[in-house]
Amino acid sequence: MKVGIYGYGNLGRGIECAVKNSEDMELVAVFTRRDPSTVKIQTAGVTVASANDVEKFADKIDVMIICGGSATDLPEMTPALAKHFNVIDSFDTHARIPEHFENVNTAAKSSAHIALISAGWDPGMFSLNRLYANAILPNGNDYTFWGKGVSQGHSDAIRRVKGVKNGKQYTIPVDSALASVRAGENPDLTTRQKHTRECFVVAEEGADKAAIEKEIKEMPNYFSDYDTTVHFISEEELQKNHSGIPHGGFVFRTGTTGWNNENKHVIEYSLKLDSNPEFTASVIVAYARAINRLHQEGNIGCRTVFDIAPAYLSPLSDEELRAHML
């Protein structure tokens, strides 16, 4: 199976690693909007090409993995590339998924390609766990917690504050809230009760640290609804201790069964990830395998993780899966 990577940031580099780890896949080319001669990739002998030349590879790539941002890149890129390739993306603006789906579906159908949008872990594996658990326990409550992990959006927000040179923000689930949900207590939790936010900030020389802390803590949407801690550290400390991109989280469904709903059940799914982009990439690559197979079977149009039978993700045959994994 021949794979292309469109966009070479953190996610694209993660895809490159995941393809290397997949014996049934081969990386054909990486496409970039930068000058290709300035982009150095890790896989020996693989072409780095200009995004402008992508259509020339239409016959050379089974699945194009699109690694762009959800705000402005993917809404344009995925439908455009679906006219020439089978495509997969990790579009994660939950509210705009229906619109993105329609656009990609129309483009993919018009050119007899298959596409899958919103692969990753949320949306992605967390969504799958919400769906399975809701189907199994129709009487119940859903809880999703994120972290401990780096939120890029919140880190960006810190860095826009006057006097801030650099910064990193961790989203942290509140232990007592996790414990209450895990115990089947079905708590009603406010935003503040579910997560705390911890910020590591490098201030510019002579900056007013008290003012920075106040501005961060009172920032609407990002921090004002949370208990937020701000630590001032040096650039060296930030680079040494906070250069990773860990993340993770928890999806719970708690529900009841029985003639009078007398029995309680707790379903919990959790992820603890050293590298958010590399794990996301690993999910995407498994789904790339799936849509390549579905396309070989003649399927076209857009899909999501909800539409893919699990067996399509595995390099093992149906017989091997039944014998060894069921």
Added chain:
Amino acid sequence: MKVGIYGYGNLGRGIECAVKNSEDMELVAVFTRRDPSTVKIQTAGVTVASANDVEKFADKIDVMIICGGSATDLPEMTPALAKHFNVIDSFDTHARIPEHFENVNTAAKSSAHIALISAGWDPGMFSLNRLYANAILPNGNDYTFWGKGVSQGHSDAIRRVKGVKNGKQYTIPVDSALASVRAGENPDLTTRQKHTRECFVVAEEGADKAAIEKEIKEMPNYFSDYDTTVHFISEEELQKNHSGIPHGGFVFRTGTTGWNNENKHVIEYSLKLDSNPEFTASVIVAYARAINRLHQEGNIGCRTVFDIAPAYLSPLSDEELRAHML
């Protein structure tokens, strides 16, 4: 969607509850090998019929849910009933799944029905989590722990010991083993290091308790490879404190990503169930919905949970799922 229940023990009663909780389903009949007049069910107005008369209902039932034992019932029942109905079972003898699959597949195809075997949580939801996590993290290790929960097989083994009037056995995962796996330490764990076994035993009057305890602890296959605790209690205590059928467990996959496998990830799925048969029944009923839809689309033959796209399990439409659950 019209449902039949074939066999009315703990699992059959759980199915009855789960069908009641599913607005899109209607229970048509319960079939029993006992004298139907002696079987009282909970759903008002529903027929209890003899298993001998099941074929008369061939046109009245969309999916027959077969609630028999895996040792001798299901290998006979599921292929036989697949000749007349769409069927689903919870066959859980892992080693014999390939053989059972072939038998059911042949029967279902010959009569243009659809079947799904081995629905539940292990095999079932645990298997799905093993498959997904292996596809995502090809470099890694799998761990499955069961409990805390009642093992019917081990409870039966206790009750066969001379001098034992009644008994219940709990399988309990070892906390330190769970913690090590969760921390990504990839331990090599022996049988003894993974689970302990706790037995609550009601001795017959005058029985030799020391002999009973010794026989239990040294019983090959069941107890000798485990650290086993034996508590002698009264029948009243057993009825009062140990009449439930709780169970659950944990499925982990720990693995690495990155160019040099430098990043670790932990995927954990866990269940904490007040009622093992009612939760198993809830999984089966969701998959019954799925195979009914697949049959309406013209599909025939045998399936497992690996072959079913998740969206088929939900009563929600694809549009609703994308808008609200992705």
